[in-house]
Each structure stands twice: as C-alpha cells, then as structure tokens.
Amino acid sequence: MATYLKSAPTKSQDTERLRAVRETVGGIIVDIRERGDAAVREYSEKFDKWSPDDFRLGREQIEEIIASVPEQALADIRTVQARVRAFAQHQKDSLADFEVETEPGVFLGQRNIPVGSAGAYIPGGRYPLIASAHMTVVTAKVAGVERVTACTPPIHGEIPAATVAALHLAGADEIFLLGGVQAIAAMAVGTETITPVDMLAGPGNAYVAEAKRQLFGEVGIDLFAGPTEILVIADQHADPFVVAVDLLSQAEHGPDSPAVLITTSEPLARRVIQIVEELVVDMPTADFAGPAWRDHGEVTVVGDLDAAYALADEYAFEHVQVLTGNPREALDRMRNYGALFLGEGTCVSYGDKVIGTNHTLPTRGAANYTGGLWVGKYLKTVTYQEVTDPASSAALGELCGRAARLEFFEGHARSGDIRAHKYAGAALPWAPVGL
Template identity: 70%
Template sequence: MATTVATMIHDIRLRGDDAVREYSARLDDYDPKSFRMSPKDIENVMKRVPRQTLEDIRTVQANVRRFAELQLESLRDFESEVQPGIILGQKNIPVDAVGAYIPGGRYPLLASAHMTIVTAKVAGVPRVAAATPAPGGEIPDASIAAMHLAGADEIYLLGGVQAVAAMALGTQTVKPVDILAGPGNAYVAEAKRQLFGEVGIDLFAGPTEVLIIADADADPFVVAVDLLSQAEHGPDSPAILITTSQPLAEQVAVEIDRLLPGMSTGAIAGAAWRDHGQIIVVDTLNDAFELSDEFASEHVQVLTAAPREALDKLRNYGALFLGDKTCVSYGDKVIGTNHVLPTRGAARYTGGLWVGMFMKTVTYQEVRTQDATAALGELLGRAARAENFEGHARSGDIRACVPGQRPRWAH
C-alpha cells in the first residue's frame, strides 16, 4: 500500500490535474468536466436534501461551533515586560488554508464536515477546501449540504489519495493547503502520513477504538449496546470492557451474542468483536483505571456508580464519556466535542482535533532600552562562546557596547 500511495503522490506532483483525473476515473468511475462544485451545483443539492436533515445538520453544527468557540476563548495572546526594557509576547495566528477530507462510500460521515470545517472556521482560517468522493458520479447530497453549511469555501467531488494529494500539493486548478484534516480509509491515512512535513495533518488515524470501564452497578445490556455501537465502525475496531464484576462480564458476553444477529451492521461489528474484542475482569476500579491508561484508547466510557472519579484518575484517552446517560456515539455525531481523536495509543502524548490545531502559536520579542540590551548582549557573548558559536557571541557583543563604539574584535 505504501508504495502504491507514494507512486500516486509522485504522479500527481508531476502531472497535477491530469493525474488526478485519471485516478478518479479509474478508482471512482468519475470524470467530470470540473471536480469543483459551482454555486449553482451546491444550490441544487441543497434543494434535494430533506428539510429535517438540514435542520439536524444546523443543530449539530451549532453544537460543534459552540464548543470550538469555548476552546478558542481558552487561547490568549499576551505581552509582558518580563524584565525592565524586555518585552516578550505570544500570538495565535490561524493558518491560511485547510484541506478537509470527508469520507464517503458506505458510511458518508456528515459529522466529519462539522468537526473539521466548522472548527477551522471558528479558528479563523480564511480558506477551507473540502473534498468528498462521488463514486460513479453519485453525488452525496447530505455530505455536500453539511460541507456547505459548515462554511467550506471550495467543495470538490474527489476522493481517496488523489483528493488529499491534490489539496496538499496543489494542481493547475486546486490551490495547495497548509493542513490536511479529516478521517479516511487506509490509503487516505497513508497518503496523509507521506505528505506530513510538506503540510501539517491533524492526526495519524487508525481504526476506531472504544474502552468501557464498568462496575457491578452497570447495566450489561447498555454495556453491550455501547461496545457494538463502536465495533460497527470496521472489522478492525477494538472494543474492550474492563470491569470489576465477573457476573457483569459474563452477562455482557451473552448480550453481545444475542444482539449481533439483529444488527444491520452485525457482520462488521461481529468481526470486530471476534477478532479485537476483549472482556477483562480486575479486582478494583483503581486497577481498571491503570489498565485503561495502558491501552490509551481513543474513546473511554465510564459506567460506574461514581463516574466523575475517572476525571481525577485517568490520564490517557482521546475523549472521556461519563455515566450511563452519556455514550460515545454522542461524541461521534451530535454533542459538539470533536470526534477526530488519537488512536493506537497516541492518547499517551496528544489530544484530538481542536480549534488550536488550526492555529500557530508564535512568539515575538522586543528589547527597548540600552541597559537591557547591554546586559543580554554580555550574557549572550558568554553563553554562545561556551558552545563555540562565535557569530552568535558577536551579535551580543555589538549590543553590549556603548552606542557608537565597536567591540575589540571589530578593529
């Protein structure tokens, strides 16, 4: 797969639109006059989407926007005179352009439009280009509506490696972006990995994960339903239960076997449970918390008598869901927190997509007085020469001198 993706990226880098068009025709059976949707195209799509669907999209996007705005409020610019005459500051600047990839196919992920495009726009990104596949020319109306309502500035009916490569590298008709965001299949994930460095990316994506911590008070039916709700993402999605109750463990296993045959996605969820499902019984909740942190799962759901205890005890998770009135699927689809989250243990060192990921936190410095620059210059001269950086030292020396004079080495 890596070789295939590398070949496609190289080809698109060399031939631009011609290569993109050939891959789209071959892989998606789609070769339109233009991949970019016109305002009239989008208007026609909006007319076809049911009113209730549009209302639901607007409601969910309002939830996502509200939470992203709260995150934005937590970021602040500052400036401080840290010593007399020395001014240091910090600014948060949005990137210029984001490429948002919205998966299609069997599971058109409308929510990915909300999570990527809305969040980028709240961050202040002036240009968001969004792409989603249209296999065989079948336009995913609801996805297009979600992308449009989220604030996408450009919408392309383009999928797979060719979409993310076109946005990252630029072509004759697609301007390059600074960051790629959004989930995709294994080929899209590999393309993002290979393009990282030329552009930023949100996260290295892996299969969706869920880990549930439950005690004897949990309802085995609820636990089983919530495990399977995430297992249906794909046959490689881990679904793990850690519990302090052996009876609960046994009952959950029975419930899963009972529920799977009646699920329309039972074949996928069943394969995930068979190959990647686990039920682990531990002695205490502290043991459960420690083991959960070792897994560092994307989603951790806490179904215990005192779920908020997990806020103090857990450290490694992408998103935390507390209590039986909360479920991971809320986070996936509607509640407003971002669903682009770390997988494969990455929660040990990073959180998920958030408004700050579309911003650059930069610093600035200003030295205003001769006394301040003289003191810093003397310090720099000593510090740099300790590292054998003579050029750096001389930059300090000339500022340590009385104005109008030159260091001894300058004569």
C-alpha cells in the same frame, strides 16, 4: 490481577500489505506532482468511477444539491454544527494572546495565528461521514482559517447530498467531489485547478492515512487516525445491556475496530458477552461489527476500579466510556484517552454525531502523547520579542556573548557584543579598526 474472559487473538503485522499500501500511495503522490489534474482524473476514474467536467462544485450546483436534502436533515445539521461551533469557540477563547515586560524595556509576547488554508477530507465509502464535515470545517473556521478546501468522494457514482450540504453550511470555501489518495495529494501539492493548502484534516481509510503520513512535513496534519476504538470501564452498577449496545455501536465502524470492556464484576462481564453475541447476529452492520467483536473484542475482569483505570491507561484508547457509580472519578484517575464519556446518560455515539465536542481523536496508542482535533490544531502559537531599554539590551548582549561562546557560536556572540558596545561602551576586540 486481571482475568481475561475474552481476548483478541495475537496477530503478526501484515508487513506485505503495509508495504503495498505505502508503495501505492507513494506512486500516486509522485504521479500527481508530475501530471497534476490529468493524474487526479485518472485515479478518480479508476477508484471511484467518477470523471465530471469539473470536480469543483459551483455555487448553483451546491444550491441545487442542498435543495434536494430534506428540511429535517438540514435542520439537524444546523443544530449539530451550532454545538460544534459553540464548543470550538469556548476552546478558542481559552487561548489568550499576551505580552509581558519581563525586565525593564524587555517585552515578550505570544500570538495565536490561524493557518492560511486547510484541506478537509470527508470520507464516503460505506458510510457518508457527514459529522466529519462539522468537525473539520466548522472548527477550522472558528479558528479563523481563511480558506478551507473540502474534498469528499461520490458514493457509488452519486453525489452525497447531505455531506455537500454540511460542508457548505459549515463554511467550506471550495468543495470538490474527489476522494482517496488523489484528493489528499491534490490538496497538499496542488494542481492546475486545486490550490495547495497548509494543512490537512479529517479521517479516512488506510490509504488516506498513509497519504497524510507521507505528506506530513510538506503540510501539517491533524493526527494519524486508525480504526475506531472503544473501551468501557464498568462496575457492578452498570447495565449490561447498555454496555453491550455501546460496544457494538463502535464495532460497526469496521472489521478491525477494537471494542474492549474492563469491569470489576465478573457476572456483568459474562452477561455482556452473552448480550453482544445475541445482538450482533441481527445488526444491519453485522458484517463489520461481527468480525470486529470476534477478532478485536476483549473483556477483562479486574479486582477494583484502581486496576481498571490503570489498565485503561495502558490501552490509551480513542474513546473511553465510564459506567460506574462515580464516573467523574475518572477525570482525576486517567490520563491516556482521546475523549471520556462519563455516566450512562452519555455515550460515544453522542460525541461522534451530535453533542459538540470533536470526534477526530487519536487511535493506536497516540493518546499517550496527543489529544484530538481542536481549534488549536489550526493555530500557530508564535512568539515575539522587543527590547526598548538600552541598559537591558546591553546586559543581554554581555550574557549572550558569554553563552554563545560556550557553544563556540562566535557569530551569535558578536551580535550580543555589538549591542553591549553600542549601549554600554563594552570593548569589541574582534572588530576591524575604524568600525
């Protein structure tokens, strides 16, 4: 039985706010479809106070911007991107094209083909999410995407130099200083100066997420992303100070970011609550972390780790950190999560910033049915077929005729009939005389 020492208040969904977001986003998309660059410029001026002669950065501009970034920062960006690239390459190497001969002369095959173009959105706002450049662009390039268009907004009217550097070093083919719904819509539908892409990737606020939702189907998307989530599973071996720090590390993403502890130790649970409430007061990001913990923080005590794993699977959170005596046990015991972080030596922040796995992960229960962004999201797994043996084609034709007529698809059946006739002399009672 679970004992809740801290519960998140139950809140009814703000339907009016959601409706307003949908209507606003829908109107912007329609306007950009109709007026192209002119509409993009108006929305950029309205929302970002940004209206340069050209939203696209030229090569000389990019070189000047990169030159303004400290060498240590550039070195760190290269180091992290090398790790992301290496892990993405391991993922790609695990995906094999193949061809098999299933019957004499019947060849079936599979190929993994990268999408032709992708749009990468890198948020700005309070936090310039530089690491998202690595996750979206590097991964796309490892997959083999020929053209990657990247958009990132100015921050308070200034060019986010480190983000631009990261996008360039990651391999972005085009970089636009453009944010919000206007960036998402422009990349998806195209304008006079922005060529449309085949899919969109990258995180963003509620408006960006809604734009991706409305455009899905016209273009592909990586996944629907909501507020960052962290769930820590801890037993009596865990250090409560580490648990508290790690919970707050993700709560600072935003005031609606859930931070949850499930533990088998009530003393640890109570100590974690105490430490969190002491630490959050003086955090530089307390204006986000404080409301997140107050309104979305939860602490639950369960009887054993079996119950902890089961409850964690019900949450299906984006990040699950396991601070137990045997953390690798979670690999066999859990199935619903975006990413697992095993043991005290690792943390969610490593995954967010430096370790090499992708940090674009499912939220709001989406881990029940999908994983996060990876090389495979940029690949189309397609099949092909070839039948070279006449006898095999004839046998397939006879089977196809029978199977199709069970479903009343006469045209399908006749495609099979004609091959059975051509390769094995089967009768064609439906064929006109002389054919």
